Amino acid sequence: MKRKILDFFKYKPPSDDLSFEIKENYSEIVYDDRKNTPLAKKLKIKEDYDFSLNYIKTRFDVPKNSDVVIKEIVIGEKTRAFVVFYDGMSNGAIINSGVIKPLLEIPLFEENAFKVTKNTVKQRLLIHNQVSEKKDYDAVIDDINFGGCGIFVEGLDVCFSADVKGWPHRSVQKAENEQSLYGPQEAFADMLRGNSAQVRKYLKTEKLICEGISVGNVSKTPGVIMYLADVANVDLVNEVRRRINGISVDYIISAEEVSLLIEENPLMITGHILATERPDRVARALADGRVAMILNGSPRALIFPTNAYEMTHSASDSYLRTDFANMSRIIRIIATMISVLLPGLFLAVTMFHEEMLPTYLLYAISASRQNVPFPSVVELLLMDISFEMIREAGVRMPGPIGSILGIVGGLILGQAAVSAKIVSPIMIIIIAITGIGSFATADYSLGWSYRILKIVFVILAAIFGFYGIALGIFVYSMLLASSKSFGIPFLSPLPGNRFYKNAVFVPPIWKQEKRPEFLGAKRRTKEDKISKKWTYGK
Numbered sequence: 001m002k003r004k005i006l007d008f009f010k011y012k013p014p015s016d017d018l019s020f021e022i023k024e025n026y027s028e029i030v031y032d033d034r035k036n037t038p039l040a041k042k043l044k045i046k047e048d049y050d051f052s053l054n055y056i057k058t059r060f061d062v063p064k065n066s067d068v069v070i071k072e073i074v075i076g077e078k079t080r081a082f083v084v085f086y087d088g089m090s091n092g093a094i095i096n097s098g099v100i101k102p103l104l105e106i107p108l109f110e111e112n113a114f115k116v117t118k119n120t121v122k123q124r125l126l127i128h129n130q131v132s133e134k135k136d137y138d139a140v141i142d143d144i145n146f147g148g149c150g151i152f153v154e155g156l157d158v159c160f161s162a163d164v165k166g167w168p169h170r171s172v173q174k175a176e177n178e179q180s181l182y183g184p185q186e187a188f189a190d191m192l193r194g195n196s197a198q199v200r201k202y203l204k205t206e207k208l209i210c211e212g213i214s215v216g217n218v219s220k221t222p223g224v225i226m227y228l229a230d231v232a233n234v235d236l237v238n239e240v241r242r243r244i245n246g247i248s249v250d251y252i253i254s255a256e257e258v259s260l261l262i263e264e265n266p267l268m269i270t271g272h273i274l275a276t277e278r279p280d281r282v283a284r285a286l287a288d289g290r291v292a293m294i295l296n297g298s299p300r301a302l303i304f305p306t307n308a309y310e311m312t313h314s315a316s317d318s319y320l321r322t323d324f325a326n327m328s329r330i331i332r333i334i335a336t337m338i339s340v341l342l343p344g345l346f347l348a349v350t351m352f353h354e355e356m357l358p359t360y361l362l363y364a365i366s367a368s369r370q371n372v373p374f375p376s377v378v379e380l381l382l383m384d385i386s387f388e389m390i391r392e393a394g395v396r397m398p399g400p401i402g403s404i405l406g407i408v409g410g411l412i413l414g415q416a417a418v419s420a421k422i423v424s425p426i427m428i429i430i431i432a433i434t435g436i437g438s439f440a441t442a443d444y445s446l447g448w449s450y451r452i453l454k455i456v457f458v459i460l461a462a463i464f465g466f467y468g469i470a471l472g473i474f475v476y477s478m479l480l481a482s483s484k485s486f487g488i489p490f491l492s493p494l495p496g497n498r499f500y501k502n503a504v505f506v507p508p509i510w511k512q513e514k515r516p517e518f519l520g521a522k523r524r525t526k527e528d529k530i531s532k533k534w535t536y537g538k
Helices: 002-009 049-059 094-104 118-125 137-145 192-202 233-245 257-261 279-288 322-351 359-368 376-396 399-419 424-437 444-464 464-483
Strands: 068-075 081-084 132-133 149-153 159-164 206-216 221-228 272-278 292-293 299-303
Touching: 002 292, 049 081, 049 137, 049 149, 068 149, 068 359, 081 094, 081 137, 094 149, 094 159, 094 464, 118 132, 118 376, 132 137, 137 399, 149 279, 192 206, 192 221, 192 279, 192 292, 221 233, 221 279, 233 257, 257 292, 257 299, 272 279, 279 292, 279 299, 322 376, 322 444, 322 464, 359 424, 359 444, 376 399, 376 424, 399 424, 399 464, 424 444, 444 464
Parallel strands: none
Antiparallel strands: 068 081, 081 149, 132 159, 149 159, 206 221, 221 292, 272 299, 292 299
């Protein structure tokens, strides 16, 4: 027993057979896609069947890469061919019926009567409706990586690429973060063409351009830049295209990553690019002369440019009556001001400017804090951090559990903190009102900005009182005024005295004749001056 105890506490160096250490790997990479720049010379497809087969196996690391399928077939009597695709990303039923079956079931013509050429394969043998010719290996490999199917035929210096995508994806659902009782209820899913088709349902015009893009040196995530050719400013479209094409990152997964890479002020607290999950909102932005970007696999679209006012707009504003929509905007503005400034104002009044409070209210606040051991600023930060923790925990938990956690956790924590004399009841009220105001924010990313600003104003108020809050508002306003979103001042239409009716309040729909002037659209008007012609008997 003594020996076992000593052996247990005695240090023993790890044996070589059990130790593991990651070492630098200097082995030569067979193929690095990051070196495949557009300026590099593409390897043309050769007529040699064996060379093409071995090259494809090398590029896809077959047989180690188990989900790559290479099916070898014989066309006619002696013409060899092979089909390559990813299992799970391509629709196997379409490949069998539209690609492999027609190639195998052709009549056995005599050699002099039938010859395998580009035209015979594409026009007579492949019955799939989306087949294109590729002249280099990189082009067809890009299509295969995106769920396509490559068909190599012996004796031909081209490859045929068939669009047979069939990976699992979500169906169209309701919007979760931009809910509205009025208007369309559909939201973007994860499929690129499905998302662009949803926008086309609202803008039924051939002038709607979906310009294909690819982001990521290795991932080559496909996407589209959408704009109305007869409305959008050409310089704006070129600038969006230039910034997206100028991204040099190996892997891009979502549209939010793209927004972080093309913003003028990525370190600014307030984001300068609007992300939305509603196709009707994208359609309305395109109709105004803006540009949108949709990325494959991302359920949100990016809208360029935007301003400080549109970040506070709700999707339901366009479908409500004018007085209802304006009332909703007023409430959201008040809620925003409360969520950002109320904690700081409370600290400034109670710590530096007690004379501003009614006497009995001041007595009540002092009496409630009589047994609290912490200063007001520590008390406020403690409760605010606790509230943020409950909010984050509710987001990470499953839906029903998250909502219950937010309600029960807030009630229990607040009541327990007051009973334990850690915080005062008035502080619980301040934090609760601030939290409710933050939930009224229309944009999720803007809500994060307000939560950070709230902490900044609390610190400034605890140090300087009202002067600190005034200084913070002044500095933040100057930062907003000096920033731009794709060449448009972020506080547009205020600079230059440009008037835009839909900036703060919602005008009647028959008064929205003009597009925003700061967008520089080709067509300034979007409806007749007299849109309700029936009122004049027409």
